[in-house]
Amino acid sequence: MDNLTFGRYSPYNTVVHKLDPRNKIFLMILFMVGIFFQFKLWSVSLIMSGVYLIILIIIMLLSRVSFVQLFKSLGSMWLMVVFLLLIYIFIPTTTHKIEPEAFKIFNYAVYWDSFCRAGYIILRLVMMLSLTMILTSTTKPMDMTYAFEWYMTPLKLIRFPAHEIAMTLSIALRFIPTLLDETNRIMKAQESRGADFSHGIGRRFRAIISLMIPLFVSAIDRSEELANAMEVRGYDPRAKRTKYRLLRFHFKDLLAFVLIGCIFAGIITLFVFDQQSTGGIDILQVIFNVKGF
Amino acid sequence: MNIIEVKNLTYSYSEEQINTLHNVNLTIKRGDYVSILGHNGSGKSTLAKVIMGLCPNYQGTITINGKELNKENLAAIRKDIVMVFQNPDNQFIGATVEDDIAFGLENAQVPHKEMRDIILDYANKVGMSNYLDKEPSNLSGGQKQRVAIAGVLALNPKIIIFDESTSMLDPKGKKEIYGLISLLKKNNPDLTVISITHDIEEAYLSDYIVVMNHGEVIKEGTPNEVLKNASELAKQNLDVPFQVKLIDALNKSGFDIKEDASLEEVGDIVCR
Numbered sequence: 338m339d340n341l342t343f344g345r346y347s348p349y350n351t352v353v354h355k356l357d358p359r360n361k362i363f364l365m366i367l368f369m370v371g372i373f374f375q376f377k378l379w380s381v382s383l384i385m386s387g388v389y390l391i392i393l394i395i396i397m398l399l400s401r402v403s404f405v406q407l408f409k410s411l412g413s414m415w416l417m418v419v420f421l422l423l424i425y426i427f428i429p430t431t432t433h434k435i436e437p438e439a440f441k442i443f444n445y446a447v448y449w450d451s452f453c454r455a456g457y458i459i460l461r462l463v464m465m466l467s468l469t470m471i472l473t474s475t476t477k478p479m480d481m482t483y484a485f486e487w488y489m490t491p492l493k494l495i496r497f498p499a500h501e502i503a504m505t506l507s508i509a510l511r512f513i514p515t516l517l518d519e520t521n522r523i524m525k526a527q528e529s530r531g532a533d534f535s536h537g538i539g540r541r542f543r544a545i546i547s548l549m550i551p552l553f554v555s556a557i558d559r560s561e562e563l564a565n566a567m568e569v570r571g572y573d574p575r576a577k578r579t580k581y582r583l584l585r586f587h588f589k590d591l592l593a594f595v596l597i598g599c600i601f602a603g604i605i606t607l608f609v610f611d612q613q614s615t616g617g618i619d620i621l622q623v624i625f626n627v628k629g630f
Numbered sequence: 631m632n633i634i635e636v637k638n639l640t641y642s643y644s645e646e647q648i649n650t651l652h653n654v655n656l657t658i659k660r661g662d663y664v665s666i667l668g669h670n671g672s673g674k675s676t677l678a679k680v681i682m683g684l685c686p687n688y689q690g691t692i693t694i695n696g697k698e699l700n701k702e703n704l705a706a707i708r709k710d711i712v713m714v715f716q717n718p719d720n721q722f723i724g725a726t727v728e729d730d731i732a733f734g735l736e737n738a739q740v741p742h743k744e745m746r747d748i749i750l751d752y753a754n755k756v757g758m759s760n761y762l763d764k765e766p767s768n769l770s771g772g773q774k775q776r777v778a779i780a781g782v783l784a785l786n787p788k789i790i791i792f793d794e795s796t797s798m799l800d801p802k803g804k805k806e807i808y809g810l811i812s813l814l815k816k817n818n819p820d821l822t823v824i825s826i827t828h829d830i831e832e833a834y835l836s837d838y839i840v841v842m843n844h845g846e847v848i849k850e851g852t853p854n855e856v857l858k859n860a861s862e863l864a865k866q867n868l869d870v871p872f873q874v875k876l877i878d879a880l881n882k883s884g885f886d887i888k889e890d891a892s893l894e895e896v897g898d899i900v901c902r
Contacts, residue, residue, distance in 0.1 A: 479725045507725065514767040515719050559720045565684050566721035569713045570734035570781065571705075579739050581732035581749075 346477055352589060353400035353475045358484035360590045364597050365472050368392075371601050372461050372468075374608045377617025379453070384620055385604065386460055392600070393467055400475045407467055414462070421458055425451040482507040483584055501574050508563070516556060523551050633789060633822050634658040634681065639690035641680055650676045651688075652845040658838075660788075663815055663823045665833035667856075668842035674826045677842070678791050682713050695788055709738075711789040712782035716797055718774035722766040727758055727777050730766075734785045752780040756810060772803025779810060789822040790814075796829065808832060830857065830871045858889035 348354075353361075372389055376382045397404065426447055440447055473481075486503035493499050524534060532544040611618045621627045636656040642649045651673045658664050668674040679685045681692060683704050692699040695710045715721045724730030731749045740748065753759040756776040766774055775795055782790060792811070796804040811823060812835065825836060833839050839856040841849040849856055857874055870878075877887050877896060887899055 477725075479729070508723070511723070511725055511766070514765075518767075559717075562715060562717060562720040563723070565679070566715055566778075567723060567733075568684065569682060569708070570723070570785065571708050571737035572733070573705075573737070576737070577739060578736045579742055579745070581729065581736055581742065581745050583742060 345474060347401070347403075347474050349401045349475075351400050351475070353396065353471070355587075355589065356475075356593055357584055357586050357590045358476045358480040359487055359584060360586065360594055361472055361476060362481075362484050362488070364593065365468050367597065367601050368468055369465055371604050372464050374604070376608065376611050377614075378619055381611065381617065381620050382457065386457070386464075388604075389464055392597075393464060393471075396471055397467065400471055402467075402471050402474050407470060410466070410470070411463060414459075414466075417462070418455070418459055421455045422452070425455040425458075478510045479507055479582070480584070482510065483582060487584060498574075504574070512559070515559075516552070519555055520548065520552060523548055523555075527551075631660050632657045633660040633695055634824075635691075635693040636677075636681070637691045637693075639677075639680065639688060639692065641676060641685060641688040643676075650845050651680065654690075654845070654847055656840060656847060656850075658822060658824065660822055661820050662838050663811075663836040664825070664838045664840065665836040666824065666826045666840045666842060667828065667830070667833050669828055672842045673845035674842045675793055676845075678713065678793050678824070678826050682711065682791065683707060709785070710787060711791065712785055712787040713791040713793060714775065714778050714782060714795045716794040718771045718778065718798060719766065721778050721781075722774055723781075726763050726765055727753065727769070728762040730777055731781045731784055734781050738785060748784055752784045753777075755783065755814075756780040770803065771799045772806045775799065775803065775807055776810060779807075779814075783814070788820070789824065792823070792825045792827075794826055794828070796827070796832070804829075808835065833857070834871045834873070854889065 368389070372386075374385070376385065397407075476484075482503045485506065486499055489497065489499035489502065524532075527544065527547045528534065532547050533540045534544045534548075535541070607618065634657065636654055639651055639654040639656075640649050641651040654673075654677060656677075666674045666677065676685065680688050681694070681699075683699055686701075694707050697703045697707055697710075699707055722730055723733045728749050731752060732745055735745050735748060749762070750759060753762060756779055758773065758776055758780060761769065761773065761777075769777070778795075779790075796807045799807065811825070814821060815823060823836075825832065827833055834853050834857065836853065839850065839853055840847055841856060857871055873893060873896075874889075876893075877889060877891065880887055880896070880900065885899060887896055891899070
């Protein structure tokens with residue numbers, strides 16, 4: 338159960354924690370789009386990645402997200418790293434921007450370029466991961482569901498059940514710890530009756546069946562009782578309800594919105610010009626008068 | 631004045647099954663503390679669910695606070711009558727204590743500005759005001775039940791049904807809830823409390839007792855009337871209250887004590 342700690346909400350009282358969750362989600366999506374812009378020149382893409390990294394680190398420091406936890410969760414990405422490397426090595430491209438051969442496997446030339454591309458993709462994935470981690474560890478799960486509900490409100494016009502989905506989400510979140518407790522209890526009960534959760538795939542599979550069935554039965558029982566409890570307290574998904582938690586867009590939200598918005602407006606403008614120019618915009622040439630690659 | 635009237639109520643969960651409730655007649659007076667007593671499978675929880683309107687398709691009539699229970703009246707009746715369930719985990723809807731108390735208020739369309747005060751007030755009444763931002767996983771069973779009680783009390787009901795609300799709690803939690811119920815009764819004498827239980831000691835605290843078995847009401851009356859006969863209670867698979875057991879045992883060994891004597895009177899007689 339320990340690997341569930343990734344991105345869990347940590348109750349600090351920082352500026353990032355206090356931002357409106359709707360704002361945070363919007364800015365995160367903006368950031369993610371920015372990360373996946375591919376510029377025509379390698380040097381420009383790398384410089385932009387550096388810019389993103391600096392912004393990310395500043396936000397992480399501001400929101401007191403632990404770097405240790407991030408690096409720990411990166412450990413589980415090794416399989417993906419290997420997979421990406423293999424793909425980039427064995428999918429031949431006609432243009433190798435970074436030309437020199439690294440080495441040969443049975444006469445198959447492996448270029449440094451493949452490593453660079455794989456590394457670049459992984460860097461972007463790591464940035465995405467840290468972004469989501471910043472969001473989830475500074476925003477209460479419930480606030481997140483309120484934000485989702487707010488974003489889905491326009492869909493109510495086409496009878497999309499926005500409120501129902503948000504309510505379902507929030508109840509699911511509420512019951513995660515309860516069901517985890519239950520899982521542990523059933524596991525112990527079945528182990529004491531001879532189920533084996535730790536040896537051999539066949540045995541483990543059988544043991545997991547003996548865990549899943551009681552868990553499902555109890556979850557269904559719970560849901561019925563919960564439905565009754567909600568009905569007794571007057572819940573009607575179609576009726577109008579007032580709200581105890583109101584999302585408020587404060588001045589600091591506006592500030593964050595304008596700041597990050599401006600940065601990304603700049604980046605998007607740069608990207609558009611880059612795509613329209615024939616050879617791409619060479620930032621190194623413009624600023625330092627050094628030719629980029 | 632009768633706040634609940636049940637006439638000729640018959641109910642079964644599915645067509646082929648035998649009736650879970652069979653020809654139940656019951657009247658409950660406003661402001662009473664009524665215990666519905668019975669062992670497992672006697673139909674006492676089903677009776678509560680039917681009264682709450684959670685089980686439609688019953689036969690007979692149910693009138694609650696002057697309104698007959700049917701589809702049109704259901705929403706209005708739900709404003710008068712609430713229920714606290716058995717499992718403290720399965721009725722905790724909000725993410726935190728305050729959100730859970732707020733859930734019913736949101737449904738009742740209480741304006742946002744008033745909610746905070748109401749929540750604070752009822753959290754105070756059940757002694758949970760220091761736990762407002764706590765999540766259910768950090769609370770004990772008794773605390774969760776107290777939050778559930780605050781959640782339904784905030785709706786300002788006329789009747790509260792406790793459906794074995796203490797059966798999953800430890801002795802300390804049980805005591806807290808009993809204390810809370812009697813406090814509620816003291817502060818608001820008009821509140822009708824119906825407690826469904828198989829705990830005879832709790833039933834002894836109430837004003838009126840209804841004993842159920844096999845889906846029928848087999849006995850009703852004040853605790854002294856219903857609980858005085860130890861051997862008959864044992865026949866219904868019910869425990870005998872300590873006090874009744876004591877008097878029974880003393881009478882067998884030569885004392886002559888009236889069946890409805892209080893513990894103090896028993897003490898006086900024995901010490902004489």
